[in-house]
Amino acid sequence: MTPNTTYGHVVATAEIFVGMFLTALVTGAFFARFARPHARLVFSETAVVTPYEGRRALMVRVASRRMQGISEAKARMVYLRDEPVGLTRFRRFSELKLARDNMPVLSLSWTLIHPIDEESPLFGMTDARLLAEAPTVLVSISGFDEAISSTIHDRRSYTPDDIRLGHVFDDILRELPGGFIELDITRIHDTSPLEADLQESAVRAS
Secondary structure (H helix, E strand, O other): OOOOOHHHHHHHHHHHHHHHHHHHHHHHHHHHHHHOOOOOEEEOOOEEEEEEOOEEEEEEEEEEOOOOOEEEEEEEEEEEEEEEEOOEEEEEEEEOOOOOOEEEEEOOEEEEEEEEOOOOOOOOOOHHHHHHHOOEEEEEEEEEEOOOOEEEEEEEEEOHHHEEEOEEEOOOEEEEOOOEEEEOHHHOOOEEEOOHHHHHHHHHOO
16 A cells, blocks of 8 residues: 555655654653663661760661672761741751761661761750751662662651661671571661660760
């Protein structure tokens, strides 16, 4: 079948161009959607405030779902809060200093630790101040994923409802015969409360 008139040629040509354009558009969108690298990181659903080296510290746990490690992993923790300025309120960002903000290879789990010292925005936090600032803790991880040979980024935010005071993360590593280590990623969110006397003694110790 071929067009028999000029009008038929015009219609057939338009259909061909539109069909080729839609095919290329759908193929590109489909490829871009599934070829985009995914971090495949898992963050603990809660953060904990627990004794650490004679003080208290804010801790978040993260692990990778892939078998291969993440090279040159870097972490950031940012404190977002509302601050009144005149008759308006602004959202302020404060960097939370980490005990360790990088790791050569993230292959198991990584507990991010922010010591709450005199320089920390969390130092001397009260319920009234917590209500006024309405803070959010933003945690971000970046690194080179060896499984997909691409740089990945992932983040998680925590509100005051997501933070547990006086808790510690449960151990999720178990040694196996032959020198192997098993990581139970299903328990990455599990925490346990500390007794009050243990908290006080740990904080007073130096």
